[in-house]
Amino acid sequence: MEDLLKPDYGVMILTVCNFLLLVYLLKKFAWKGIIGALEKREQQVADDKKQAQEARESAEQLKRELDEKLAQITEEAAKKMAEAVRVGEAQRDQILAAAKEQSERLTQQAKAQIEAEKNQVLAEVRGEIARTAVLAAERVIRQQISDASAQEAVDRVLEEVKAK
Amino acid sequence: MDVAEIISHHILDHDWGVVLGGMRMPVTTHSVTIAAVSIILFLGLWWISRRHESRAGRLLTTLAEEYVTFIRDGMVLPNMGAEGRSFLPYFCTLFLFILSVNLAGMIPQMKTATSNISVTAALALCSGGLILFSGLKFHGPIGFLKGFVPSGTPAWLVPLIFPLEVVSLVIKVCVLAIRLFANMLSGHMVLICLLLIIFIVGNMHIAAGAGSLIPAMGLEIFMTCLELLVAFLQAYVFTLLTAIFAGSVIHTH
Numbered sequence: 074m075e076d077l078l079k080p081d082y083g084v085m086i087l088t089v090c091n092f093l094l095l096v097y098l099l100k101k102f103a104w105k106g107i108i109g110a111l112e113k114r115e116q117q118v119a120d121d122k123k124q125a126q127e128a129r130e131s132a133e134q135l136k137r138e139l140d141e142k143l144a145q146i147t148e149e150a151a152k153k154m155a156e157a158v159r160v161g162e163a164q165r166d167q168i169l170a171a172a173k174e175q176s177e178r179l180t181q182q183a184k185a186q187i188e189a190e191k192n193q194v195l196a197e198v199r200g201e202i203a204r205t206a207v208l209a210a211e212r213v214i215r216q217q218i219s220d221a222s223a224q225e226a227v228d229r230v231l232e233e234v235k236a237k
Numbered sequence: 238m239d240v241a242e243i244i245s246h247h248i249l250d251h252d253w254g255v256v257l258g259g260m261r262m263p264v265t266t267h268s269v270t271i272a273a274v275s276i277i278l279f280l281g282l283w284w285i286s287r288r289h290e291s292r293a294g295r296l297l298t299t300l301a302e303e304y305v306t307f308i309r310d311g312m313v314l315p316n317m318g319a320e321g322r323s324f325l326p327y328f329c330t331l332f333l334f335i336l337s338v339n340l341a342g343m344i345p346q347m348k349t350a351t352s353n354i355s356v357t358a359a360l361a362l363c364s365g366g367l368i369l370f371s372g373l374k375f376h377g378p379i380g381f382l383k384g385f386v387p388s389g390t391p392a393w394l395v396p397l398i399f400p401l402e403v404v405s406l407v408i409k410v411c412v413l414a415i416r417l418f419a420n421m422l423s424g425h426m427v428l429i430c431l432l433l434i435i436f437i438v439g440n441m442h443i444a445a446g447a448g449s450l451i452p453a454m455g456l457e458i459f460m461t462c463l464e465l466l467v468a469f470l471q472a473y474v475f476t477l478l479t480a481i482f483a484g485s486v487i488h489t490h
Contacts, residue, residue: 076249077422081355083263084250088271088350088359092334095275096363100326103282104305108325110288111302 205234240433247429248422250353267350274337274350278330305329312477316484320375324483327367332476335360339421339468343461351471352422354414361414364479368410372486384489409482413475420471424464431457 209230255264285297308329313321321328335351342349350356372381385402386395434453439446 076245078354080358081250081263081265081353083261084265084268084353084355085359085362087263087268088356089362091268091271091275092330092360092363095279095334096327096330098279099282099330103279103286104326104329106286106288107282107298107301108305108329110298111305 202234205230240437243433244426244429248352248425250348250355266348267353267356270341270348270350271338271356273347274334274341278333278337282333304333308332308476312480316477316480317371317487318484320371320487321480321484324367324371328476328480331360331364331479332472335417335475336468336472339472340465342421342425343464343468349421349425351417352425354418357414357418357421360417360475361410364413364475364482365407365410367479368406368483368486371483375487376489381486384486406482406486409478413478417471417475420467424460424467428457428460428464431460 255262
C-alpha cells in the first residue's frame, strides 16, 4: 500500500509529454476550428444585433421626422383652411351684397315698370271712359226722345264701363 | 492474497515491463490508459471540428461549442479576464482530459489513471507551468515576482511575505494534484471494499455471502453514481482552480 504515494517519474514525464502534446494537437486541429466557428457566429450575432439596433434607431428617427412633417402639414392645412374660410366668408358677403343690390335694383325697375304700366292703363282707361262718354253722349243725343230713356242709356253705358 | 493485497492490486499501477536498450520504459496500465484516452479525444474532437453535415455531426458540433462556451464563460473569462482567451484551448483540453481519464476507470479492464499520484502531479505541473507562464507573459520576470508582494506592504515585511506567497502558490499547485488523486483513489477504494464485503462474508458462510450480495450491490451502485458525480466535480474543480490561480497572477493585488 505504501506504493500508492511513491511517484513514478517515468509515468510523470510521459503524462506531461502526453498531455502537452494533446493540448498542442487539439489546439491546432480541433479547438482552433471549433472556437473560430463559435467566435465567428457570436460576432455575426453581435453584428446582426448592432445592425438591428441601428435600423431601429433609424426607423425611430424617420418616425420622428415624419411626425414633425405631419404636424407641420396639419398646421399648414389648418392655416389654409382658416384662410379658405376667411376668403369664402368675404366672397359670401360680397355675393350677398351684390345680390341685395341687384334685387333692390330689380325691385326698383319692377316698381317703375309697374308704375309706368299702371299709368298707361289709367290713361287707356281714361281714354276708354272718354270714348264711352262720347259714345254715351252720342246715344243720348240719338235717344232724346225721353229723359227717361236718356237716363236709362247713360246708366247702361255706365254699367258697361263698370263691366270692363 | 489478503484484503490489502487485493485492494493494492486493484488500485496500483502495473508496469508492463517494457525495456528498450536496457532502459525501463514507463509503459504501465495508467500510461496506456492515458495514451488511449488522448488518442480517442484527439480523433473525436478532430472529427467534430471538421463540421460534418450529418445530424450526428451537427449535434456533436453544437455540443462541442456549448462545451467551449461553458469553459470560456464559466471559468476562464470570469477568473482570468480577456487575457485568458489565449489559454482557452489549454483549459478546454484540461477539463475534458481529466474527466475522460476519471471516467475511463468505470469501463471494465481500464483503470482510473487519476488515482495515480504521478499522473495528477504531472497535470499539476502543467497547470503550475501555465500559471508561471501567464505571470511572466503579462508582467515580465520582475513584475511577476513583484506580484507576490501585496501593494502597501511595509518594506520590513517583504522578506517574510515574499517567501510565504511563493510557498503558498507552490502548495496550491501541489494541492491540485493531491485533491484529484485522493478523491479518485478513495472512490475506487470504497468500490472495491464494498465488493470485498461479499467475498469476506461468503468466506465465513456461503449463505451469509449470498445474503450480503443485494445490500453490497445496492451500495456499489450508489457509490458508482457518486463516483460519476465526483469524476465531473473533480475535473471541474481542477480546471476552475487552475483558472483562479492563473487569474491571481495575471491580476495581482
